[in-house]
Amino acid sequence: MAKIYEGLVFKPSAYKFASADFESMAKALNRDFLAKQDKETLQRICNDFLLVLSYSTVELPTVDIRDKLDLMRSASKQMLETLHSLYIGNERERAAREVAAHLLNAADPNRDWEMGGPDSDALTEMLACFGSAAASAISNLPKDIGGRPKDLAIEFLTPALANFFQTTTTKNASITTDSTAPSNNEFKGVFLNFVVAFLEPLSAHYPLETRKIGSKVRRILKRK
Numbered sequence: 001m002a003k004i005y006e007g008l009v010f011k012p013s014a015y016k017f018a019s020a021d022f023e024s025m026a027k028a029l030n031r032d033f034l035a036k037q038d039k040e041t042l043q044r045i046c047n048d049f050l051l052v053l054s055y056s057t058v059e060l061p062t063v064d065i066r067d068k069l070d071l072m073r074s075a076s077k078q079m080l081e082t083l084h085s086l087y088i089g090n091e092r093e094r095a096a097r098e099v100a101a102h103l104l105n106a107a108d109p110n111r112d113w114e115m116g117g118p119d120s121d122a123l124t125e126m127l128a129c130f131g132s133a134a135a136s137a138i139s140n141l142p143k144d145i146g147g148r149p150k151d152l153a154i155e156f157l158t159p160a161l162a163n164f165f166q167t168t169t170t171k172n173a174s175i176t177t178d179s180t181a182p183s184n185n186e187f188k189g190v191f192l193n194f195v196v197a198f199l200e201p202l203s204a205h206y207p208l209e210t211r212k213i214g215s216k217v218r219r220i221l222k223r224k
Contacts, residue, residue: 012055013054016043021197028193028194029165029190041164045164048160052157053152072130073138076134080131154220155220157198158195161173169190173221174221175218177218185211186214192213195217196208196210
């Protein structure tokens, strides 16, 4: 779905993994097949990867992802504090709180905004989850000092696939080097094979050069 950012139309790329794609990834992981939940997780990672890739290839100099996410986090926290003040406070404010809750219900008779009501509880839970998601998204952003990284997409993808790899195989994600191998084939490892298998179907969006991928991913892993 098209999004509008700073007056520009932003259309993320999209790709749906085929059965053959999942078979290649399973083979790279030395597995016979991938479970349904694994496939769903990898498809979500693919969607997020292409979203970040699309963002990183358009000129949006005034957009700062970290600031946007932090604003979402702080706004949800502020709204939670406001809801808390509506239901809980000192005795002197109790009458004002009760009147405010009554007026909310009167203004929207299809909802129950009383303390402990289903709508107030649902809103509280959603705001808490929204704030937590924003905080997690901030923590997953590449820690860069000089502005947007040159390859923001692979900066995002590497830890996402590393977490999946570690959960699935119970092994640490790593890439080794072979000094005796040709320069275009010096990077080795099951995790690299998995990353390449993941990226192969996406080559129309992200050109696949195994050596460059190996070098970038290995460098990112060493920073974690």
